[in-house]
Amino acid sequence: MPPQAAASGNRWALLNLGDAMLATGSLEALREEVDRSWRERGCPRDLAAFVRHVSEGSLHCEVLVYFTPAAAPIASAWGATTCAAPATAGLGLLAGGDGRSPGRDHPGEPRR
Numbered sequence: 001m002p003p004q005a006a007a008s009g010n011r012w013a014l015l016n017l018g019d020a021m022l023a024t025g026s027l028e029a030l031r032e033e034v035d036r037s038w039r040e041r042g043c044p045r046d047l048a049a050f051v052r053h054v055s056e057g058s059l060h061c062e063v064l065v066y067f068t069p070a071a072a073p074i075a076s077a078w079g080a081t082t083c084a085a086p087a088t089a090g091l092g093l094l095a096g097g098d099g100r101s102p103g104r105d106h107p108g109e110p111r112r
Helices: 024-040 069-077
Strands: 012-019 048-054 062-067 081-083 092-096
Touching: 012 024, 012 069, 024 048, 024 062, 024 069, 024 092, 048 069, 062 069
Parallel strands: none
Antiparallel strands: 012 062, 012 081, 048 062, 048 092
16 A cells, blocks of 8 residues: 655645556656665655556546655656545556565565
C-alpha cells in the first residue's frame, strides 16, 4: 500500500501520460529517474511513483502516474499537477519505496 500524505499538507502529484500504447518510452524513462533518485537518497520508503491504467469507456486506456510528496521535485520536472493521495485499488508500484521495506533489491518487486 502506498504511503499516505502527511497531515502537514504535503500533496501527492499526478501525471497523465496518455494512451498506454504510446506511453511506454516515457514510463520507462520516468521509472529510471525515480529509481535513480530513490537509490541516491538511500532508498527512502516514502519516495515513490505509482502507476494506474484507466479506461473510462474508450478504446484505449490511459496511464496515470502518482508521485508521493517526497518525489515532488521529479513530479514537478515532469509537469505533474498536485492531487490528493490516490485510492489504492488498481495502483501498482512503478519505482521507489513501497512504504514498507526500505532497501528492496528491485523497485518493481511485487508486494506480498
